[in-house]
Amino acid sequence: MTNELIAALYVVPTPLGNLADLTRRAEAVLQAVPWVAAEDTRHSAPLLKHLGSAARTLPAHQHNEHEAAARIVDKLQAGEAVALISDAGTPGISDPGARIVAAVRAAGCRVVPLPGPCAATTALSASGLTDEHFLFYGFLPAKGGQRRQALEGLRAQAAALVFYEAPHRVLETVADMASVFGERTLVIARELSKLFETIHALPLSEALAWLQADSNRQRGEFVLMLSGAPAGSDDGEGERVLKLLLAEGLPVKQAAKLAAAISGVGKNALYERALRYREASASELS
Helix, strand or coil: CCCCCCEEECCCECCCCCHHHCHHHHHHHHHCCEEEEEEEHHHHHHHHHCCCCCCCECCCCCCCHHHHHHHHHHHCCCCEEEEEEEECCCCCCCCCCHHHHHHHHHHHCCCEEECCCCHHHHHHHCCCCCCCCCCEEEECCCCHHHHHHHHCCCCCCCCEEEECCCCCHHHHHHHHHHHHCCCCCCEECCCCCCCEEEEEEHHHHHHHHHHCHHHHCCCCCCCEEECCCCCCCCCCHHHHHHHHHCCCCCHHHHHHHHHHHHHCHHHHHHHHHHHHHHHHHHHCCC
16 A cells, blocks of 8 residues: 555554564554554554654543544544554454544544454454354453343343453453353453463363463453353243242252253352342341
């Protein structure tokens, strides 16, 4: 491509770790634009220096997207081209950028997306999960109660579920997944395209112990991929049966076991739910 670019916002994916994953088109755009809007200008400076880019940078992170969008629109309307990058991967995919793109489009300016690295699709392509569809969720809530509530809402999804997670929360997130989903397959991907890249599939019930067995397995940025709800399972039916059995006075463990046998829903998930129902009932009575 030539060094002449039209006045547009170029959404440019950058490598997850391996610099060789930068496309030739992305390299040409970053060399040609006068401005680069970056999630962290200090993080992006070495990449731009490596490419010999003379572009000036402006910060565009989650805390200043409104301000950054206004500056970018001003530059586009003045006839200048701007590239938008995040620290790694594709901007706007669980990274800052979506609000900037929306503001640029609302102002009537052009947005030009470039294909390139994305952790979710990179990991999913090597997962071996055979679900026909996938649902990309991104980051779950940081607080335990909100995270479990979000997972509960995804329990009946027949599609594979794809999450991002930070290393300091991966243990508690995997523990919550096991309590909510019961028996599923989990694929853990970390450090994609880097020296210690790991992609490991195992039963969800064994995942926490596997992570805890080696502290190195808890390092890096994670993509967690969970197989979808088993075909023919009716999560709503499992909950209905469980509540009926508990109302009849059955012990939690026995109610969960019978509800699982009747509905086909995972016994562990129903047991955790039964405990929560009993705790909620006890709170109401106290």
